[in-house]
Amino acid sequence: MFMTATRIKREGKPLLKLNIHEYNKDDIPFLDSLGIDQLEGDSTEWRYIHIHSQKDFLSTRSAILERYRILKETGPRVFLEAK
Numbered sequence: 420m421f422m423t424a425t426r427i428k429r430e431g432k433p434l435l436k437l438n439i440h441e442y443n444k445d446d447i448p449f450l451d452s453l454g455i456d457q458l459e460g461d462s463t464e465w466r467y468i469h470i471h472s473q474k475d476f477l478s479t480r481s482a483i484l485e486r487y488r489i490l491k492e493t494g495p496r497v498f499l500e501a502k
Contacts, residue, residue, distance in 0.1 A: 420446060420487070421498045424476075429469065435476055440465040446501075449486060453479055 420443070425436045439446075439455055441464070450456065455468045470476045487499035 420500075421496050422483070423495050423497075425495075432471075435470040436467050437470055437476070437479065438465050438467045442466065453482055455479075 421440050423438045423440065425438070427434060427436050437455065439450060442450060450466055453468070455466050457467050457469075459465065459467065468479070470479060483499070486502060488502050490498040490500050492498070
């Protein structure tokens with residue numbers, strides 16, 4: 420599994436789109452609990468959440484890192500493995 424983040428604007432306001440890629444079915448309840456439940460069209464390859472504040476981003480990232488360890492950071496990709 421890996422995550423990426425993209426800064427975007429929605430309705431003129433900046434926000435962060437946090438994407439989770441290559442998750443498996445065992446990850447879905449955890450991702451749902453964090454609100455990472457939006458899909459891009461019909462794609463089931465990744466899920467995302469729009470985050471509106473740095474505080475919310477840090478809270479979400481901390482929750483992810485409690486359950487997963489960082490294997491490698493390559494550019495904008497953070498590769499994760501379940502603990």
